[in-house]
Amino acid sequence: MVFSIRLVKDGFLEVLENDSLVATYRYSENFSKPYFYPLYAPGGIMITRDEAPDHIHHRSLWTAHGSVNGIDVWSEGPQAGFIRCIEPPVVSLREDRCILNSINVWISKSGDNLMKEYRTVIFWKSMGSIRFIDYEVEFRAEYGDVVLGDTKEGGIIAVRVLDSMRESVGGGIIMNSEGGIGEPKCWGKRAKWCDYTGRVNGNIAGITIFDNPNNPRYPTYWHVRAYGLFAANCFGLSAFEGRRDIDGSMRIKNGSSIKFRYRIMLHKGKLSRDEIEEYYSEYVSI
Numbered sequence: 001m002v003f004s005i006r007l008v009k010d011g012f013l014e015v016l017e018n019d020s021l022v023a024t025y026r027y028s029e030n031f032s033k034p035y036f037y038p039l040y041a042p043g044g045i046m047i048t049r050d051e052a053p054d055h056i057h058h059r060s061l062w063t064a065h066g067s068v069n070g071i072d073v074w075s076e077g078p079q080a081g082f083i084r085c086i087e088p089p090v091v092s093l094r095e096d097r098c099i100l101n102s103i104n105v106w107i108s109k110s111g112d113n114l115m116k117e118y119r120t121v122i123f124w125k126s127m128g129s130i131r132f133i134d135y136e137v138e139f140r141a142e143y144g145d146v147v148l149g150d151t152k153e154g155g156i157i158a159v160r161v162l163d164s165m166r167e168s169v170g171g172g173i174i175m176n177s178e179g180g181i182g183e184p185k186c187w188g189k190r191a192k193w194c195d196y197t198g199r200v201n202g203n204i205a206g207i208t209i210f211d212n213p214n215n216p217r218y219p220t221y222w223h224v225r226a227y228g229l230f231a232a233n234c235f236g237l238s239a240f241e242g243r244r245d246i247d248g249s250m251r252i253k254n255g256s257s258i259k260f261r262y263r264i265m266l267h268k269g270k271l272s273r274d275e276i277e278e279y280y281s282e283y284v285s286i
Helices: 273-284
Strands: 003-009 012-017 020-026 035-041 050-052 055-059 061-068 071-073 082-085 090-093 097-107 113-124 130-140 146-148 154-160 173-176 193-200 203-211 222-224 229-232 250-252 257-268
Touching (some): 003 090, 003 097, 012 097, 020 113, 035 050, 035 203, 035 257, 055 061, 061 146, 154 222, 154 257, 193 222, 193 273, 203 229, 250 257, 257 273
Antiparallel strands (some): 003 012, 061 071, 082 097, 090 097, 097 113, 130 257, 146 250, 203 257
């Protein structure tokens, strides 16, 4: 078996490939939300960071949103809500993949249940310098209507890259499918995919996130910053378009749900736009 898991302690589940750590799922109630840290590209290259001093709520690889029925479930401020994993994740090991299922409840500061989230994350067997992770999030309105508000502060899938990879420290490169390079050409822009590549301890490594054509408002907008934030956010239209006359909020009626799917590609070494486009074409043809 290629994959294995290890429960380090309550709320910390490690995913290993050939006995090498790929990621740790942190779902303890000591955290404001469940998330993955650390996260490794092939070759044992750690490419994300947790609790960045400039944004303490940026946690490696996570899901959150800044306005859920008006409640901030993005930041970790005094009035912010939180996300709880309501039971231990269920993990299924296959010859070529590890499937992690987590059921989470989004809760307001006062303790009101806002919505339920069903998260499925699939770690695929590495192929040389490439590792794929499929990331699926389903939001279910099980406690009444849910309004995901128009705010740039959020990411259905969000990453904080390692400090040395940042564009702002020199060498880091943000690139999207539409020809954009750098934060000014990628932040708030719609694209099928976005990539963040930089230096890690003498190596070059990167993270690409693929949007799925079946996702709402495909292709998504990207909340991606030179300081290291990298998130897919299809809700913050007023900020991204610079218009107050549009509303990017989305309502999930009671008893209904919406689903988002993405693919993460972790790569050792730099990839050209054409190479990434080829991997993306393979993804959407599945």
